[in-house]
Amino acid sequence: MQNVLNALRALEEVAARQPIGVADLARAMELPKSSVQRALVTLHTAGWIRQAAGTPTRWMVTAKALHVGRSATGELSLRDIAVPVMEELRRQTDETVHLAVPEGGRIVLIERLETSQPVRIILPLGQNLPAHASANGKAILAASTTETVENYVAEGLSRFTGTSITDPGDLRAELAEIRARGYATNSGEWRDDVSAVAAAVIGEAGTPVASISVNVPTSRMTDASRAAFGAAVCEAAQRVGKLLGSASGG
Amino acid sequence: MQNVLNALRALEEVAARQPIGVADLARAMELPKSSVQRALVTLHTAGWIRQAAGTPTRWMVTAKALHVGRSATGELSLRDIAVPVMEELRRQTDETVHLAVPEGGRIVLIERLETSQPVRIILPLGQNLPAHASANGKAILAASTTETVENYVAEGLSRFTGTSITDPGDLRAELAEIRARGYATNSGEWRDDVSAVAAAVIGEAGTPVASISVNVPTSRMTDASRAAFGAAVCEAAQRVGKLLGSASGG
DNA sequence: TACAGCGTGCCGTGTCACGGCACAAGTCTT
DNA sequence: AAGACTTGTGCCGTGACACGGCACGCTGTA
Numbered sequence: 001m002q003n004v005l006n007a008l009r010a011l012e013e014v015a016a017r018q019p020i021g022v023a024d025l026a027r028a029m030e031l032p033k034s035s036v037q038r039a040l041v042t043l044h045t046a047g048w049i050r051q052a053a054g055t056p057t058r059w060m061v062t063a064k065a066l067h068v069g070r071s072a073t074g075e076l077s078l079r080d081i082a083v084p085v086m087e088e089l090r091r092q093t094d095e096t097v098h099l100a101v102p103e104g105g106r107i108v109l110i111e112r113l114e115t116s117q118p119v120r121i122i123l124p125l126g127q128n129l130p131a132h133a134s135a136n137g138k139a140i141l142a143a144s145t146t147e148t149v150e151n152y153v154a155e156g157l158s159r160f161t162g163t164s165i166t167d168p169g170d171l172r173a174e175l176a177e178i179r180a181r182g183y184a185t186n187s188g189e190w191r192d193d194v195s196a197v198a199a200a201v202i203g204e205a206g207t208p209v210a211s212i213s214v215n216v217p218t219s220r221m222t223d224a225s226r227a228a229f230g231a232a233v234c235e236a237a238q239r240v241g242k243l244l245g246s247a248s249g250g
Numbered sequence: 251m252q253n254v255l256n257a258l259r260a261l262e263e264v265a266a267r268q269p270i271g272v273a274d275l276a277r278a279m280e281l282p283k284s285s286v287q288r289a290l291v292t293l294h295t296a297g298w299i300r301q302a303a304g305t306p307t308r309w310m311v312t313a314k315a316l317h318v319g320r321s322a323t324g325e326l327s328l329r330d331i332a333v334p335v336m337e338e339l340r341r342q343t344d345e346t347v348h349l350a351v352p353e354g355g356r357i358v359l360i361e362r363l364e365t366s367q368p369v370r371i372i373l374p375l376g377q378n379l380p381a382h383a384s385a386n387g388k389a390i391l392a393a394s395t396t397e398t399v400e401n402y403v404a405e406g407l408s409r410f411t412g413t414s415i416t417d418p419g420d421l422r423a424e425l426a427e428i429r430a431r432g433y434a435t436n437s438g439e440w441r442d443d444v445s446a447v448a449a450a451v452i453g454e455a456g457t458p459v460a461s462i463s464v465n466v467p468t469s470r471m472t473d474a475s476r477a478a479f480g481a482a483v484c485e486a487a488q489r490v491g492k493l494l495g496s497a498s499g500g
Numbered sequence: 501t502a503c504a505g506c507g508t509g510c511c512g513t514g515t516c517a518c519g520g521c522a523c524a525a526g527t528c529t530t
Numbered sequence: 531a532a533g534a535c536t537t538g539t540g541c542c543g544t545g546a547c548a549c550g551g552c553a554c555g556c557t558g559t560a
Contacts, residue, residue, distance in 0.1 A: 069319025
């Protein structure tokens with residue numbers, strides 16, 4: 001147990017800091033060198049890490065993680081179905097398009113298509129998004145049961161920027177507005193310079209299975225473009241929802 | 251050690267067969283139920299798997315693997331640089347574009363952009379490609395040292411289809427041709443109905459760091475399109491190579 | 501030359517992984 | 531309707547192996 005936990009944590013740390021050596025890793029994990037060393041050779045024999053070319057004492061993650069990472073997005077269908085729609089959306093907007101899914105109360109970024117414009121928003125895939133301070137998160141929350149929302153609210157609403165929503169009442173009002181409007185917005189509520197518009201993809205069970213967003217540097221976002229992007233993400237999310245239904249249905 | 255190996259193997263199996271329960275998993279891994287059960291709870295407390303919605307006894311992989319899986323590809327540099335070029339290539343060809351990298355003697359599919367056409371080639375990301383029977387593999391082999399090539403040849407050349415190259419001499423001749431031509435081809439050598447054209451991306455050290463390919467159903471591939479795609483992938487690979495150099499240099 | 505950092509190997513102690521077994525709950529036969 | 535299965539889960543004695551302090555060889559630096 002402890003052994004496995006250490007090994008898995010080591011794997012994550014290697015992924016985050018690669019290429020990295022035993023001593024650095026031990027410091028980062030606050031574990032004795034010996035333990036880290038054992039974890040590394042174990043991960044190596046399992047084929048999850050390899051030594052970096054040239055420096056055989058630095059470790060990197062292998063592509064094995066890709067395999068399982070990809071199946072993590074689960075529903076092979078979701079990504080493959082959503083990507084073409086996202087590409088169309090990106091073509092329309094020429095802005096960065098994100099696909100996020102709810103997972104155990106967290107919102108996780110699954111796929112991303114970038115704008116061609118020089119000022120970009122780059123978030124790593126697998127990134128956790130704050131549900132109350134991101135367009136994708138709010139779109140999904142707005143489509144969730146009140147029970148889900150209250151569970152999330154009960155954990156507390158962190159403040160990230162000056163515009164973050166931290167009051168539960170304000171958030172509930174915002175979610176009602178989103179339900180009426182059809183799409184969610186984010187005006188620098190998580191990071192000052194990032195604004196976005198998002199709409200939830202509703203699965204056959206009526207629950208939100210994903211969310212599609214258009215992400216724009218706050219400096220480029222205007223009321224007009226926000227409305228236009230809102231209509232676009234709504235249509236895209238609905239299309240993905242329909243495609244998902246027909247895919248699983250036939 | 252054994253414990254960790256079991257847990258990691260369980261993780262892979264879950265990823266491959268999700269959603270799956272304890273008994274099925276135990277059968278698949280040929281391990282006692284108790285051991286598999288322990289591995290599952292460990293993976294769960296580590297946050298790598300979660301129970302599928304609705305059926306709390308079926309397990310699925312979480313997005314945690316996405317995180318580490320993505321950093322495996324050297325996310326920041328290669329993928330982000332290559333994807334825009336690949337998009338341009340897909341725009342030109344309207345065929346499926348693949349990005350593969352060499353890793354420990356294997357060729358691994360890292361990224362994929364699909365054609366809009368109805369007949370498509372779908373390979374899972376993270377897929378291992380045979381180096382001697384795929385366009386990407388041959389392109390990378392042709393750009394590798396003769397030592398690397400001979401090491402690979404020594405492991406034997408499997409036959410997949412009627413056109414597979416299984417004779418070492420034939421392979422060496424083909425690689426020479428590829429070097430002269432600038433791009434590699436694949437005419438149903440791995441799977442009958444898949445043909446492709448690929449060119450290697452050469453890193454600053456002079457070694458191949460990746461390969462970009464255009465993949466086409468054999469039925470759609472003609473000599474003319476093969477030549478056109480060849481020129482296109484060559485240009486794309488060279489552009490990525492230059493971008494990589496300027497990225498790391500400045 | 502002394503030193504600090506590195507990666508690696510050794511080893512005694514004590515923990516915890518192993519896997520057989522049993523049991524409750526649910527599902528498919530007959 | 532009642533048995534025959536299967537499935538997920540918990541218990542437990544034994545013994546393997548993870549733990550982490552320590553020491554070694556090595557390299558680059560003051």
